[in-house]
Amino acid sequence: MIEQLDSNAVRRQAIAWLVSKQSGAFSAEERQAFERWLAADPDHSRIYRQIEAAWMGLPCPSIELAAARKKDRRLWRHSQRLALAIAASMALAVGLCAWEGWPLADNSVFRTAKGERRNITLADGSSVELNSDSELAVYYSWRGRSLALLRGEALFGVAPGKLRPFEVTAGGGRIRDIGTRFDVVVGASQNRVSVLEGAIDLRLAATGDQRQTLAGQAITYNAVTVLSEPEAADVKALTAWHTGKLIFRNTPLSEVLNKLERYHPVHFRLAEPSLAFLPLGGVFDNNDLERFLVTLEAVLPVDIKRDKNGDVLIDRRRSRKFSK
Numbered sequence: 004m005i006e007q008l009d010s011n012a013v014r015r016q017a018i019a020w021l022v023s024k025q026s027g028a029f030s031a032e033e034r035q036a037f038e039r040w041l042a043a044d045p046d047h048s049r050i051y052r053q054i055e056a057a058w059m060g061l062p063c064p065s066i067e068l069a070a071a072r073k074k075d076r077r078l079w080r081h082s083q084r085l086a087l088a089i090a091a092s093m094a095l096a097v098g099l100c101a102w103e104g105w106p107l108a109d110n111s112v113f114r115t116a117k118g119e120r121r122n123i124t125l126a127d128g129s130s131v132e133l134n135s136d137s138e139l140a141v142y143y144s145w146r147g148r149s150l151a152l153l154r155g156e157a158l159f160g161v162a163p164g165k166l167r168p169f170e171v172t173a174g175g176g177r178i179r180d181i182g183t184r185f186d187v188v189v190g191a192s193q194n195r196v197s198v199l200e201g202a203i204d205l206r207l208a209a210t211g212d213q214r215q216t217l218a219g220q221a222i223t224y225n226a227v228t229v230l231s232e233p234e235a236a237d238v239k240a241l242t243a244w245h246t247g248k249l250i251f252r253n254t255p256l257s258e259v260l261n262k263l264e265r266y267h268p269v270h271f272r273l274a275e276p277s278l279a280f281l282p283l284g285g286v287f288d289n290n291d292l293e294r295f296l297v298t299l300e301a302v303l304p305v306d307i308k309r310d311k312n313g314d315v316l317i318d319r320r321r322s323r324k325f326s327k
């Protein structure tokens with residue numbers, strides 16, 4: 004879970020220390036006091052690093068002042084002017100943060116193991132439900148809200164951000180939110196975005212190809228091309244995983260098994276290629292592999308065996324002769 008933001012008082016203290024350091028008149032005594040403040044609480048150091056990192060990347064009057072200082076050394080002597088300019092810029096930036104509830108920086112990485120799901124509340128109030136065997140990197144800064152789904156699947160609920168776009172990169176595509184809830188899957192051969200609310204813009208990094216997808220629609224793509232136009236989809240079934248369920252509607256058995264392998268440390272093998280196309284429908288608990296296998300034998304003409312390695316072999320059921 005992401006740590007909660009600290010009080011404004013700690014932020015103000017961190018800003019004050021940064022202003023003092025940038026003023027050019029930071030004495031040895033002040034430096035010792037600053038080190039004691041950092042050591043007093045781990046959150047002091049964390050918040051100060053956020054403030055400093057954000058300040059380094061923020062366009063502000065200090066850049067102009069630095070240039071002017073080279074031309075006019077008298078500016079350096081008037082450190083109070085520099086400090087006031089920095090303080091004003093920081094106050095304006097922090098005021099903007101308070102207005103939008105904005106974190107100064109966030110570079111978190113979240114991972115889930117097979118069978119694990121994780122609910123994440125981002126510092127701007129957005130939410131992410133991270134599916135089994137997935138990895139998500141967060142790159143929040145002053146300029147925008149960027150995330151990268153490196154593998155797996157995630158369901159995003161985006162908090163409004165008037166000045167900062169919300170973008171997710173996944174599988175060679177960049178997905179920009181337009182006030183939405185949307186689900187993203189990174190697959191081996193294709194990726195999918197399903198929109199629950201609002202709309203998204205998808206742009207491919209390689210070609211610049213762009214599509215808008217609306218609520219109730221899904222779109223598939225890979226790193227170089229859009230594989231399907233936005234089209235109506237059973238979004239409820241596609242996103243049932245966040246309630247612990249898997250919903251299949253005449254889904255090919257191979258696709259079903261690939262999805263189950265994301266939730267369990269198991270490998271399925273088909274005895275013959277034609278079994279891959281057997282259709283399966285139903286609602287299943289994604290954490291109960293044994294019940295799924297029992298149901299599979301009951302509804303499809305297959306026999307299931309486990310080999311010495313723990314792999315699951317699925318074979319076509321042979322007709323059996325019964326003695327009288």
